[in-house]
Amino acid sequence: MWASTTGLAHGRPLLGGERPGPVGLGPGAEAYGERWERVVIFLDMNAFFVNVEARAKPWLRGKPVLVVGSRKARSVVAACSYETRKFGVKSGMPSEEARRLCRDAIVVPADIPKYTHAIREVVARAHNYTPVVEITSIDELALDATTTFRRWGTPRDCAAAFAREVREDLGLPCSLGVAPNKMMAKVAAGLEKPNGLTVLRPSQLEPFLEELPATELPGIGDKLGEHLRRLGASTCGQLGRLPLSRLKARFGIVGDVLQDMGRGIDRRPLMAHYDYEEAKSVGNTITLNRDTYDAAELRRTFLWLCERVARRLRGEGYCGRCVYAVARYPDFYTVGRSHRLSHYVDEGMDVFRAAWPLLPKDLGERGVRMLGVSVSMLLYHCKPGNLFEIRRDRFTATLDELNRRYGRGALERAELLPGLPGGLYETVKAGWHPG
Amino acid sequence: MDVVDLGDSVRVGAIFEESGRLKPVWFAYDGRRLAVERVTYSWRDRDGDVKILHYAVKVGGTVYELALDTSTLSWRLERSYVE
CATH class of the missing domain: 1.10.150.20 (5' to 3' exonuclease, C-terminal subdomain)
Structure with missing residues (x-):
């Protein structure tokens, strides 16, 4: 419970305490007769969600597959197989549109715990190659192998050995790029998909970038x-x-x-697990099952989102004082406004009270497709300011503990109970964190 | 592909392999005992404090998802996917 935390909160060191700094650039390395500032291997899991699903359901291999947010809800394409891409299907497009473009596509509902488990397996393998592994997203990793690649020979040998483990042992296709920095390694990883391995040596960068x-x-x-x-x-x-x-x-x-x-220059050091930067904002959006014109339902859904954001804030030990609310109409026109408060908030109703008035009053008349809320200007390890806040804080902390112990949704605000079908939960998108 | 949400409690026969891994080998469903041909994938999840082990198992042309609640050691058949 964050209010009384005196040590590590969710693996995150307290502000002001001892924390390891980012891994420095160091002296670099020699490879292929050239000086490398660093040796960065970037791993891009090809159609990751689709291929994890294909491991569980082998008949999906080689078929046009769409992994969508939810079967029940109108949602977006979370991932699509290469077989669907030739029809113009892309990740992020509405699933109805994707189904129109590729009528034979097999639709699979997303199962995030399954993918989280899979990427953890990949990260565990990556740590056999270097301790400096940055998880840049749920399907991308960057490895700083500057001081370790020689064990396998060249940077290419090191990357190839890692790729082999991921492809053969875990059964997951991936593309890799090797370059002297993370940006160029990511570009290199994207050059040959699926299952490619591209090395960009320092001397090759300039001619490569020219065109x-x-x-x-x-x-x-x-x-x-x-x-x-x-x-x-x-x-x-x-x-x-x-x-x-x-x-x-x-x-x-x-x-x-x-x-x-x-110029192909990227001086950012890789951020290993323990180096993660403090969050800048915490937010959630939800694509509704259908265009919604019911103002009461919109209000309730928005409150539910605020509760969810607040719970994540508290879980990470933050509070914040800038709230941002966003709504998207059925015609995809999007309105968003932010407001700076004079005080910090980390409780769902406080976030709601600040954010709800920022949305247009005509939501129910025009209909809403998507709602979102986020909190920024974060303060880490903030404490309640007065006696009343301390009491409320203890109450909230107890609720959080119960929800942690018995699962999310064990205790909810009564106002949220009716009218929220399970499908809503499935379509919520949140930034993934290795946790 | 047809997906059917089930959520039923089921009887499952499982073995512990030499590696310590648990492997379901059969389960009772719809009055029949279905032999697992292959565990195609397994993963872990949490529901609050409780660790849940999930198994995707192939039986004929169908993949079933079994889930073991490690606090109660009870199994659930979560859903089926028919090719």
Whole structure:
């Protein structure tokens, strides 16, 4: 219970206490007759959810498969097999649209605990190759093998041995990239899918980047790419040569980062488990089973979301004072507003009271497809300020403990009990954390 | 593929392998004893404090998901997937 925690809370060291810093860049390594700043191996699990499902249900192999948020709910495609992609199906698109594009697709409901278990198996294997393993998402890892790759020979040998373990022992296809930094290793991993292994040596970076479209770099999407194109930087080579003054004038402090990206420079150290940065915000969104026009149901659903966000805040030992509420109408028009409070909150009703008024009043009239709430400007290990808060805090902590012991939803606010079919829970998206 | 949610309590015969792993070998369902041909996948989950072990098992053209509640040692047949 966070209010009385004096040691590690969920494996996270307290602020101000001793905590290991990020792994430094170190002296680098020699490989292939070249100096490598670091040897980073990036692992991208190919169609991860689909392939985990195919391990459990072998007949899915080689078939067009969609893994969707929920069978009951209208939801989005969480993952799709390569066989569906030739029909234009992409992860993140509404599942109805994906089914329209690929009518023969086999639809499988997502089972997150199954995938979490699978990635933990992969992480355990990764630790045989280096202690510095960064989990960048539920289906991507980065390994800093600068000081360990020689045990297997070259960086390619090291990556190949790891890939073999994942593919043969765990039965999961994956693509790997090896490069002197994480950004370029990720780009390399994306070059050959599925089951590829691409090594980009330091001396190969410049010619490789010369013709690479800037939008192929992680973090440069279509919109930013369009801005860069107008500045004359369609490729990474052009981006790297743009004068810093022009980039800074257009993008501010991000100008430095963009120029580095164009040159293939990424100085960020890998963050191993124990180095995870403090969270910047905690939030949840929900895509409703159907467009909802019932204002009372929307209010209840939003309160449920706020309770969920607050429980996650408390679970991680945070409170926050900036709330953000977002709603998406059936025509996909999205409205979002934030508000800074004068005090910190970590209780569901407090988050709700601050966030609900930020949403438009006409939600029930226009209908809602998606709702979301997040809390930022976080403070770690905050304590209640007065006697009343201490009492309420103890009460909340007891509820949290009961829910932890008996499972989420063991105790809920009475207002939330009716009208929330189980399907709603299945469609909630939250940032995944190795926990 | 047809997915059927079941959620029934079932009798399961399981063996502990030399490695210490638990492996379901048969389960009773719908008045029949179904022999497990293969455990295709297994994973762990938690429900509060309770550790749940899940097994996807193949019987003919169907994959069944069995779940063992390690606090009560009771098995549940969660759902079936028919090819």
